[in-house]
Amino acid sequence: MNHEKVAIVGASGYSGEELVRLLGRHPGVELVALTSRQLAGQTVGTVFPRFAGLPFAGLAFIASEVGAIVASGARFVFLALPHGVAAEFAQPLVAAGLRVIDLSADFRIKDPAVYEEFYGAPLPAPELAASSVYGLPEIYRERIRGAQLIASPGCYPTSVIVPLHPLLKKRLLKPASIVINSLSGVSGAGRNAKTELLYVECNESVRAYSVPKHRHLAEIEQELSAAAGERVTVTFLPHLIPVNRGIFTTITAAPAEGVTGAEIGAALTEAYGGEAFVRLLGETGTPDTKNVTHTNFVDVAWRSDPRTGRIVLLSAEDNLVKGASGQAVQSLNVMCGWPETTALL
Amino acid sequence: MNHEKVAIVGASGYSGEELVRLLGRHPGVELVALTSRQLAGQTVGTVFPRFAGLPFAGLAFIASEVGAIVASGARFVFLALPHGVAAEFAQPLVAAGLRVIDLSADFRIKDPAVYEEFYGAPLPAPELAASSVYGLPEIYRERIRGAQLIASPGCYPTSVIVPLHPLLKKRLLKPASIVINSLSGVSGAGRNAKTELLYVECNESVRAYSVPKHRHLAEIEQELSAAAGERVTVTFLPHLIPVNRGIFTTITAAPAEGVTGAEIGAALTEAYGGEAFVRLLGETGTPDTKNVTHTNFVDVAWRSDPRTGRIVLLSAEDNLVKGASGQAVQSLNVMCGWPETTALL
């Protein structure tokens, strides 16, 4: 396996920590720079006590500066930064010829108007966004291979797009009928010291939020529309539940005229039967977040309901792995020509 | 306040315990018999250490026998028994002239064919079921007042029927469009020593179950059909989440032609503005199970989504209180002519 020099920018949050965990053990990766505004000078083992004693524990954070990142010799850079900030780094890094995998929302949305509608600010770098590749390897593998800039998908969108994409592409569902309910663990909200994220406020609590217009809806609809070949508008209802990690998504939709449950299953099997990270649980299995946490798997099951005529799709993933950092590493594996499961099984 | 003699049959489970808690403090209630097959001879304070030291802690369980219950002088009997068993007690107790509030499913379903379809056994006592009153005071208050037998609603159905009933009654929604996702705490599964209910199996886990045909669907559709004046078939998708108590329900539906979000809000306000236990949180508030646990409230909010044209209804309740024992006590209050909030605020 060839080796590549890799940098992580902004590694202080939950997805940054997960990137360090995954890349720190990756046999093809040499971590040459870890940056953080607040943590510069500290080592991985100090900042993340969980990693003390591991081979990469002695790596020291440096300040988040483009020059230093370029000087590190990194050929690949992961950005684990807030949206808006990511673009400030991506532009000069791409210009300097580095290949960038961005975990923020800055390049996921192609249409500036949609971005502005959902994020309340102009799309930071429209041309770069236009040339970026949405980093869902199960769908865009070929384009990821040669991409200069990957817009790695959001956690909710991954859990939604994976089950729906092949069905919409084959026109097996009526797009306007789609209703998505998602349940996310609290790490999805990041390591932010907000009152509503305190233990006591989240434990023994369940609540919907950002109803009916969560930011991830922009990304979901863009990709579902691409699959369907027509503009798709859906209902997406996220909920916060008291687990650290995990997203469970339940989707209902009406099948297209004459489409049977068996065809749904066949289309999912055709799309994902050969995929390493999509586990199809069929018409009787049930995803459970506890089976996917700390893994890069997304588990998918389906039911057809003869009483209502609806199809039900169920998926589960770890929001920080397949929903964020694991998927980003999966893209790296694709970009480098390594086995896609490297460091991820 | 007049006093009534009351018995609880089968008080060893979670909803039985909750009945004891509520009735033990009820200023109008004299608990004259507490029965349990397994616990006969023991006191409330021993069986439920939480209740030791409370005024009713010394009450002793007796064996679950109809004769003993009648002999206790009870005029009202709560049945907290498994379905099938409840009917065996309800029949002779009703025949003896006692008024019965049953928390099981035995009398909720009026149509024997529907019962058999969902419960896999014949409806135990069809005539009694036909004459029973569904114990949702917000909807059936007048009939509850004089009822001999109350079929107290299930936990999920309460969280679903409360928001939907007035809207279907006024034909503000398209019934066929209704999709219900519900999230329940683990106490909803009862105090049953099953592997899948162990702490380690439920903690850090979320999963759907009984998709697409949970037993409570029978009850939900019966009551929604009654409201709509037509047969209503809906999608109902329950999920198990790691909290002790609480149900959060998220419903999407298409409004009937020309119906606005304001009309939805107005109908809910008209129906529940004067209700003590339905808290309307409007178009911006968000229910959260932590605000309703250990209370008899059901919190309801709504949104209209101009992008999809759908209405979103959100509700939260405690599955053991408004979803079971609190609601049963609320029915007792109605039956006795006491203020409906007695012992429940």
Added chain:
Amino acid sequence: MNHEKVAIVGASGYSGEELVRLLGRHPGVELVALTSRQLAGQTVGTVFPRFAGLPFAGLAFIASEVGAIVASGARFVFLALPHGVAAEFAQPLVAAGLRVIDLSADFRIKDPAVYEEFYGAPLPAPELAASSVYGLPEIYRERIRGAQLIASPGCYPTSVIVPLHPLLKKRLLKPASIVINSLSGVSGAGRNAKTELLYVECNESVRAYSVPKHRHLAEIEQELSAAAGERVTVTFLPHLIPVNRGIFTTITAAPAEGVTGAEIGAALTEAYGGEAFVRLLGETGTPDTKNVTHTNFVDVAWRSDPRTGRIVLLSAEDNLVKGASGQAVQSLNVMCGWPETTALL
């Protein structure tokens, strides 16, 4: 029951919320003022959505000003304020003739040197501290009755002092042998938006903290010394565990020469057999926080270990009720000559 006008100052935190819950239903209490710097102008039902729909939900917060509190006509004032701030209110309120029940640490410590050692600041009002009464009714009931200023105990100290006090008073234990391990739910740390209190940081985590010199040690040793009639120095080791509420305390100690386990049990029974809020579980029962949460009980059990000769004491309480607000209300009941269990069972 006579009625008294009562004010709560600083009701925005967890113990303030619990005071509102308890006093809002108290049949002898008229809440005439609720104050909060941040929440002035808002109602109880808005600030605490859990309380919406309750009879006291409409009460409005006013600004935290001494003049306004006095003007409210309150004869009793609860202070739920940070230490340091509490004394600023207590002094003028006491001077104005009001009776004050303070939940902070400002008056618990009588010795200015000890206070300064543990709190890193001078004791705010030494004379007032000297004249205050430590609000543990099981021990200081008679003095509480006529007190002008109550220093209501801390959560950990209550769980420690209750089991140890009668044993030290009767010289049944060797004071120097005492080792205390306590486990507290996260609400003990208050509603503070700190990273280490986030859900993800506390869930699936256990950790000791403030070892070996937590602030509550000052209070524990003061009261144990008073009981023993000699200076007592103990080991106190607090831990944070992932529950919302509850403190579990495990104490080991060597019995004094010749003292038997039976004498330990007899002394606890003598001290607490007639107490409404101390439940003695004996030599075989085991306290469990789930049996005391949301109650004012403290459950106590004991064991003698013939192998080591040690005595083990186990206690459990709700840190926000018997460990804070419930106990404060218990003091109010004593001060007003009301049944001590009023609003607390």
Added chain:
Amino acid sequence: MNHEKVAIVGASGYSGEELVRLLGRHPGVELVALTSRQLAGQTVGTVFPRFAGLPFAGLAFIASEVGAIVASGARFVFLALPHGVAAEFAQPLVAAGLRVIDLSADFRIKDPAVYEEFYGAPLPAPELAASSVYGLPEIYRERIRGAQLIASPGCYPTSVIVPLHPLLKKRLLKPASIVINSLSGVSGAGRNAKTELLYVECNESVRAYSVPKHRHLAEIEQELSAAAGERVTVTFLPHLIPVNRGIFTTITAAPAEGVTGAEIGAALTEAYGGEAFVRLLGETGTPDTKNVTHTNFVDVAWRSDPRTGRIVLLSAEDNLVKGASGQAVQSLNVMCGWPETTALL
């Protein structure tokens, strides 16, 4: 790295599952037999849905029979069986020349009288127990290397013996002064469908249990006595807390005459400074179970308390990894001459 054929007997519980996870990825291990009475015929991926899609997911369970295990060609056998049952397998397997790593208590206790006192049954195979090696590599590494039968330590004992062993060996502590409080996650109780282990019974609950004579005390005292060179009797107080995994242990002890805190730290550093799996956090760091779950690390910190003269030792580990299966694999690595961290970092 040479390869060895390995069998796991009784892989259906939590520690069996963890063994599969660790050995399934071990580069030196070929899993040739997985046995289970109940699961024979099923595959790993079916029994443990978490492992579906992993390279070892297709392994099929066979019945638990000695003949079949021998026939599999396994040279090393892990026993993850209830105590009593383990010895029935160990005897013939050892006789057949296989090397056995037993995770039960059957061979941990050398003294038949002690075993019988704590387990209420005769020591199953006293000669084998006498010849077995206690599988704590940090202490018995040299003997483990050539051992035929490893008695792998219990979860609590590991967390206790690691910090205390070097201190007792150097006579830095007064053995009679030792008091141990341990907090364990619920997986420590196994995958047993008991009411007291249900989610609702453990969540929002903390309780001590088996006070003062838990079975692991036998093992703890045996090893501490061996270290001290004298009979050591200690107080050990286990508690159940609502986490899936993790043990936190807090030990207090009086230092031997004239011993300083610095000497304690020095002795721990001398003993473990070169150990891969013992992370010393010093006099200011604090172990936290969330930093060790899913790892083979045990984190250790210490404090000296000048007020009481006591030493406080704090440790944290994952009860299923360093406290069970990880430690067993660590022994395998030692026995096979592989790097001790193989498959464990």
